[in-house]
Amino acid sequence: MTDPILTVRDLTKTFTLHAIGGRQVxxxxxxxxTLAAGEHLAIAGASGAGKSSxxxxxxxxxxxxxxxxxxxxxxxxxxxxxxxxxxxxxxxxREFGYVSQFLAAPPRQGPLRLVAAAAQRRGLGLDAARVxxxxxxxxxxxxxxxxxxxxxxxxxxxxxxxxxxxxxxxPPRLLLLxxxxxxxxxxxxxxxxxxxxxxxxxxxxxxxxxxxxAIIRRMADRVxxxxxxxxxxxxxxxxVLAAGHRALAEATEETYG
Numbered sequence: 001m002t003d004p005i006l007t008v009r010d011l012t013k014t015f016t017l018h019a020i021g022g023r024q025v026x027x028x029x030x031x032x033x034t035l036a037a038g039e040h041l042a043i044a045g046a047s048g049a050g051k052s053s054x055x056x057x058x059x060x061x062x063x064x065x066x067x068x069x070x071x072x073x074x075x076x077x078x079x080x081x082x083x084x085x086x087x088x089x090x091x092x093x094r095e096f097g098y099v100s101q102f103l104a105a106p107p108r109q110g111p112l113r114l115v116a117a118a119a120q121r122r123g124l125g126l127d128a129a130r131v132x133x134x135x136x137x138x139x140x141x142x143x144x145x146x147x148x149x150x151x152x153x154x155x156x157x158x159x160x161x162x163x164x165x166x167x168x169x170x171p172p173r174l175l176l177l178x179x180x181x182x183x184x185x186x187x188x189x190x191x192x193x194x195x196x197x198x199x200x201x202x203x204x205x206x207x208x209x210x211x212x213x214a215i216i217r218r219m220a221d222r223v224x225x226x227x228x229x230x231x232x233x234x235x236x237x238x239x240v241l242a243a244g245h246r247a248l249a250e251a252t253e254e255t256y257g
Contacts, residue, residue, distance in 0.1 A: 052178055057069070
């Protein structure tokens, strides 16, 4: 058995709410797990359980209070929580990617240019990056007439597909997805799930937040269940779902349309 691509040990994150008297809220409480190469790991839990906080701590948008995050790269293992900001910035996009719920695009930038830039950060030349970007946008069903339209003028579902195209173009070895199909209609959701599903066949490791039980069953090799920042279950979807955890039931009461 090969070493995991990602190892998380005792990850802890607390927020101080200064607007309400400095109250402290623990978003993650000693969370530990591993992710193998080519494995698809789903994260489930009710609103506020710590799902998005976990992804942001792994990507280092948030700096955790305690714990360790180790990423195995071709050049060796890196301790992400201790990595200097400049080195961490170089790793992002090249070694691992993060697709949030909402697209953050530079002003006056269209989908093709944005996705091609992501491909260039992963080592492709300009021409190859544009070809790869066009292919990714087609796979996600974004009409070519929109490829040069300012991303801010696109609908929510269109922006989410552009965001996913940027995350999956010339994919990195590890991809973090935060509710990647939440704004999509059924037809485009099906296209997006097919694109995500193919990633594991390419050896990409995926760590993704989902709320839909059917999606978790279809996509995930394992599922983590968070409740109040604590990891309360980790195992194959059928085993975890059969256990009937309250937090998982609450998380999936409202499934996608």
